[in-house]
Amino acid sequence: FRTSALLEGYGVYSRMTAREHVQRAANAKGVVVDTDETLERVGIPGAADRKAGGFSKGMRQRMAVGMALVGEPDLLILDEPSTGLDPNGVRELRDIIREENRRGATVFFSSHLIDQVEAVCDRVGILKNGEMVTEGDVDDLRARLDASVVTAAVESTPDSLLGELRAIDGVEEVSATDRQMVVTARGGVPKLRALERIERANVGFTDFTTTDPSLEEIFEEATLGALTPAGQDESGSGAGGGGGPGDGGPDDAGDDGGSEAGERSAPDRAETPTEGDA
Template sequence: MAAIETDALTRRYGEVVAVDSVDLTVEQGEVFGFLGPNGAGKSTLINMLLDYTPPTSGEARVFGHRTRGEAVAIRERVGVLPDAYKLYERLSGRRHLEFVVQARQADDDPDDILDRVGLDPEDAERNAGDYSKGMAQRLVLGMALIGEPDLLILDEPSTGLDPNGIRLMRDIIREEVDRGATVFFSSHILGQVEAVCDRVGIMNEGRLIEVATLDEIRDTIGVGTTLHVTVDQQPDLTLSDLEAMDDVSNVRADGPELTMNLSDSTAKAKVINRLEEGGATVVDFETAESSLEELFAELIDEDADEPEPEVSA
């Protein structure tokens, strides 16, 4: 049974289709990165998984429980760090944790949780209303961990966290997966999910436009490495000759400098050989990996360029 399954899940707000017929399956034990720019529909989909918002059409199941009608069974098995949350300003951090331990009938020790999320004991005694954004985020993450949930849903968990906090959050995600949990990690920053996620789903304007591993996404876009080469003289071959080589595309020349994309970085040696066979000496070269962030932006751009599907009566 999948941890999360949605069938044509849709949510409209007036004219806005916040989530548009999304079919998504997240398997148990996965760390799934849920990516998309602001307003893509990520939080709306999460709200539907927890039955905080009803779908306009379609349905969703969490561990086989339907979100409509079986939300209590779902919430018992899920720990959530929501996008927007409110703390009780006049209650200490520790009281927040004690409260959740009680409500979930869990046996977690609040001190262990405080230690895991990096809140020191003095801060734990302060009122949550005085917490910085990062401290509040750590506390809510701690609250989500109570009761060893089978599914952790983290909506933009790195908001307000310093680099140490971000590292700590990643460590916690790995620990949770090691004990058998599934993690659904929503973010608009690919770099945040890159280090921990098995697969990612990319949302744009309500639609799920891609579900793949990060390697598959690199392959889909077909851009891996950019090679810049400087030659001492014009070799006896054309740009098309270079482009006809395996794994080489998009060759551009600017005087003695050549730039091209390589889908396999080992093609670099073959290109240099070919240029030297053509009578030129390679005086300098460098390669640059396309960052995943660039690839992500490219996918969103490509999606925006696609014509809207025609609606037939």
């Protein structure tokens, strides 16, 4: 079983080239590597023979990702892998993660960027103060949160109706514009009652849409204690991970890190902790 990791606080050898860094990772793992192919995959083929001391932060990050990919690991651990990358680099990183997953690898990554976690993960775990407070696939977490926003298209929004909606048990927030009523409710019954109340109010109700909570909203609920682990009444415990590229050097190239984490895993093993400070 082969494991490889990229640690956020890794270092590089300023006098070594990108090619030498990748080859050094291959030597450490006892594998043969095509350095040109690896650097092409991470988007820096033209920098193969340049010394890493002159690299930008994004180029260092791409090189470190390439080092972590050496040897086709079964488990790939990426700690804040998008650090220093521009939007194109982030998109390319997501593609690499998906490619590794299709190859059969489990990919675990931690990130402050919850939208990146939501874009790529099979399963998510949320940590608070070093303990797992909830985990599951995103749809499962949404179902456990059981909250959504209902937007109703109407012709008028009388204050009396807004008051009635706020009085429904399970309705958490109500707002209105000239042509819309927006109701945030927890549970299917409160949402249904709110829609029935709007329909009976003769306000020209024509249509409605329902928006499920985002992963960011799930994270906020979980770290504030509103979302409990599956099968438990109180928060559970656990841990999220990180790692290193396997060949750190003396030059620090990382930032402070890790309040949110996510992971994409292989089809036969779908586990993904995500981490958070509160």
